[in-house]
Amino acid sequence: MRLTRPVPLRTRPTVSVVVPCYNYGHFLPDAVSSALDQSGLDMEVLVVDDASTDDSADVARRLAAADARVRVLTHPQNKGHIATYNDGLAEVRGDYVVLLSADDLLTPDSLSRSVALLERHPSVALAYGLPVSFTGTPPTPSARVTGWSLWSGDSWLRRVCATARNPIVNPEVVLRRSVMDEIGGYDARHPFAADLLLWMQAAQRGDVGRVNGAHQALYRVHGQNMTTTDFAGVLANQRNVRAAFEELFAASPGRTDLQLTASRAIATEAVREARLARASGDAATVAGLSELARTAYPPVTGTRGWRALHRDPSGPAAGLEHRVLTRSHALRWSARSRRWRLVGT
Numbered sequence: 001m002r003l004t005r006p007v008p009l010r011t012r013p014t015v016s017v018v019v020p021c022y023n024y025g026h027f028l029p030d031a032v033s034s035a036l037d038q039s040g041l042d043m044e045v046l047v048v049d050d051a052s053t054d055d056s057a058d059v060a061r062r063l064a065a066a067d068a069r070v071r072v073l074t075h076p077q078n079k080g081h082i083a084t085y086n087d088g089l090a091e092v093r094g095d096y097v098v099l100l101s102a103d104d105l106l107t108p109d110s111l112s113r114s115v116a117l118l119e120r121h122p123s124v125a126l127a128y129g130l131p132v133s134f135t136g137t138p139p140t141p142s143a144r145v146t147g148w149s150l151w152s153g154d155s156w157l158r159r160v161c162a163t164a165r166n167p168i169v170n171p172e173v174v175l176r177r178s179v180m181d182e183i184g185g186y187d188a189r190h191p192f193a194a195d196l197l198l199w200m201q202a203a204q205r206g207d208v209g210r211v212n213g214a215h216q217a218l219y220r221v222h223g224q225n226m227t228t229t230d231f232a233g234v235l236a237n238q239r240n241v242r243a244a245f246e247e248l249f250a251a252s253p254g255r256t257d258l259q260l261t262a263s264r265a266i267a268t269e270a271v272r273e274a275r276l277a278r279a280s281g282d283a284a285t286v287a288g289l290s291e292l293a294r295t296a297y298p299p300v301t302g303t304r305g306w307r308a309l310h311r312d313p314s315g316p317a318a319g320l321e322h323r324v325l326t327r328s329h330a331l332r333w334s335a336r337s338r339r340w341r342l343v344g345t
Contacts, residue, residue, distance in 0.1 A: 009116035016094030024102035025056035048088040086185040125206025129216030146213030153203040164265035171217035193244035210344040267297035
């Protein structure tokens, strides 16, 4: 990774923002408004309503009638999130593309900041930044850019493989249109990890950049988030992550080095989560995570973590192990979070 100084945007490219919507009509005006609040760019916003049962389609049409930069595509029948994403992406023709869920927000000029990086560095396929999670009233975002991080695609991919974690939330991403066309959109065969797979596929085709310091998007946390309703569960998440990596390497059979790194990281993380699940008494999750770890990376069975998982503590030892695991887990995530906020991986 190298750090560079940001430079102003000196061109005026077109950016297309696809806003998939299902029963989020009450969030839609703010999402669309945030996408239009970008300086120095020609903006195109396409709302794709996936046969909502609320007034989302009517809200979208009113927004389109009020601003010529907004268009609407409606599905007569519900097609699901991946088809909704891809239908929208197939209809827009900007130099850069963004997928913004109807319940999330872009920050003012966030796209201008990302596109400045992409215009300055034509080798960069994907640019992202720091998202902020919120509930209720959106916070006041920071617009102060402290620098740009630049990775070669291979270097960024190695970092992701080393942790088997997705460092991107989603609304903060800007993709070069040519790269999206080459990839062909989100992979419907992996609906629960399609975003992670897409970022990694982009890194195979170009470099990766990040706008540091400024808040680039606002991720709304509420009771109906797709990630907390459809995709809940540690075991399900680990299985989906593994599937994304397997798909990536099935299409890149020569990268056995990265595949081994990712498999080891997946197994290690599964064992950690399994130990936490065992301490909480969730036997079914323990069994599932253990099997996932063993099949993803068989040598994991010789590690200290695996042996600790299959030891049978009882009495005071069990309570002590639970406290130690919980504390170490919190410290690990705190350190990861600090690094992620600073540099993006």
